Amino acid sequence: MQRKQAVLQGLLLAGLLLPALAHAGWTRSWVIEWNEPAMYYGADSGVIDPGSDCPAGTNPEIDWVEVLVRAGYSRAEAEWLRDPANPTRSPRNGQNQMAFRGEGRANVYTHPETYPDPGLTGVSGDIGEGFDLDGDPGNGFVSPEGERGIDNAFYRTLGCWKTYRGPHRLSGGALTFNDAMRNGGWTMVIVASGEGDDERNDDNVRVGIYLSEDKLVKGGNGEIVADYTFRIQPHQVFEGIFAARTEGGVIHSTEPSPRVVLRDPSFTRELELLQARLRLTMQADGSLQGLIGGYRPWMPVYQGWVDARGPVIESLTWVELPGVYYALQRGADYSPPGSDGERTHISYALRVDAVPAFVMEPDASREVAQVRSYRDVAEEDNYKAPFAGYVVNGIVPDRSGKYYAGPDAVILPPQSGE
């Protein structure tokens, strides 16, 4: 607490001493009211129907009895494991024994390599949203506006997964995570500042994306209300600074930002983007819409789903998590400089919708006048994952010990008289 006060006092002092140096020609600010992975939807309606993106529709619902039989369980065992009356099947946390279907009944969530790749049908369409991250127009999707070379391997890999698929703002995943954000789960603000006289056409713009501890405010119609005030929360992890320009009200990054970290609308929490770009359009009503993209590490994506309770995610979203693991591994398309060449990252784009907001310095002394980094004044990140200590190796162990799951678990209940 004392450190926080000292930091805030320092910021205030800096603000008092530097206004002349730091004054921008213009500043605009917004709060993100919706964000979701940019998954172009190629069907006419619904969320699972066949379309140009996924000609067979979303990946279909899985017959878990057959999956378990293929993994070596007897049919009677498999059917009992999936029976709602089975007390080992928790209505909240799923059937833990689902984890143990790898070779030698290894846990497939922590050791997906012990399980044969079950496959995950990816996007086969040509249209995709995002950025030409590798500078090769011959490689990638064509954007809806006709730009070639769009790199979004995340979409190509997972775009037919039911969780991600659907029209703008209507996929199951987007609805779920944005509802959490809009109910106060987290807040991110965007500030753009320029030195010219025309905010819509300025060659020297900086864009900052920051966390705020102030919560979004819903109006009576359930939509996020514009023009509320948010203080920047300096954070060691979450921050993104972009060099940009504006052209006709569109903010383009002018060079890749080496590394930015946004709050991911998913169980992963951290959306780390290397070689990050943005393209955001200032709308006539004051709102901001567009894309932020780059290369993100794919393993945390997989781990996020595992940590959200593997049996639950598999049943609810119609995937086998080892299939997601293998698909991300196959789809990865980037090795950071200095690495051993393994493709640890995957091209990605995030759709962003934001409404006008007042964004203040961390001490709320004044509105932010110029984009800059606050990482050096951030407190230590003491984040604790929502399922930490609760989920162990992708499952929630039964604390009573009555419903043990594991490689050596006895599956069928004893017959009466035994």
Added chain:
Amino acid sequence: MSKKFTRRSLLRGTLGGTAVCMGLPLLDVFLNSNASAYASGARLPVRFGTYFWGLGLTDTPAGGTRWVPATTGPGYEITPELKAIAAVKDKVSVFSGFRAIPEGRANLVHWSGHASILSGVAPTASGSFDEASFDTRVADALGGATRFKSVDIDASMSRTPVSYSTRSGKTFASPEVNPLGLYTRLFGAGFQDPNSDNWQPDPSIMLRQSVLSAVKEQRQALMSTVGQADRIKLDQFFSSVRDMENQLAVQLERPEKREACNPPVEPGELPRGASVDVVNENTRLMARLLAMGMACDQTRAFNFVHTSGASETYMAGNSKIYHQITHDEPTDAKLGYQPETSRLAEQVMEGFGAFLEELDAVPEGDGTLLDNTLVMAFSDTGYAKIHSIDNIPMFLAGGAGGRHRAGQHIHQPGEPVTRVSLTAMQLVDTPVGEFGRGTMKTARPVSEVMA
């Protein structure tokens, strides 16, 4: 009085020349420093209860609904998921658009919604409330003259008993979980038929009451010798003792005759199982017992759980549970909603319909027991697929002794759920002028439904 009390101390007195005593709870002071309208002309009583079911009703992402009537005010139309209440529709008000406001706290899935409705504030943690549930206030106001201040019932057949009624926010009531248990509680040992011509005070009750009176002097002495923490513990303890005294006193008075009271026969055991048909049958049987328990004036307050927040119920023969279906079923492009989810919601609502029918089947005065009761029914979510706490379905059912202008649809998008809770409290004359904390604090009941 300088007596030193220890953990083995008993409060002692004499009764008819015989020594009597009473044990005490574990107090800090015992630990070392390391311790951690009838014939008489009386009005018919008004009853109050909550009815909870899990997983809300069906909304659609595009804003459509399977439960919210299109018209507001009196004479609303029956939507597909309200079919089960059609028979008693004129006794039920529907509240739509109301929401829980977490105010920066996370939406704790399958918890924040009903915790907000009952306690008036979004909870900080799953499994506890930050305030007492408001039903306890109502029970305090209504339940002083009955054998049980409140009765808690869980018809869900869940693996662990479910109750959302709490005085401390930390510990929840222990509900009756099957018809036999409920019957035994209401009509087993200690039940006195109010219509019996041979009523006599029960000697065992007289003895118990006398024991409590006999130790009164020492109770007061003990209170003066302990620290603040122990005084709080003792106050809670003696409050429960006073409740017991009141209950015993009630049982020592000749009860008013109750025309509607017709003690039921002991029910048999039901098969255990959480399939929705079994849960609905359990609901009907337990509602019937509860209704007769209220007709016999054993209690005037109750909390009834049909299914828990993350409901365990399922359609018999289906390998997927309702909870899973709400999340994994896609919205049908042509229908515009989740068809299987909606079908299950309709079945779950059949439980509520059955519950109300049982209360409405007991004649009382010029009407029915339901006319002299107010049931506040609600769920934990709105659109369950995403755990939304907007547009949580809420209902007020029953006449509340003529106070409830029932049969209306109230649609107030964005208003806090606490307004409905406050309305319920005021409809049964609970002395409360406001309810809730922060943004959900309100002093505005929904006056349209108040006569």
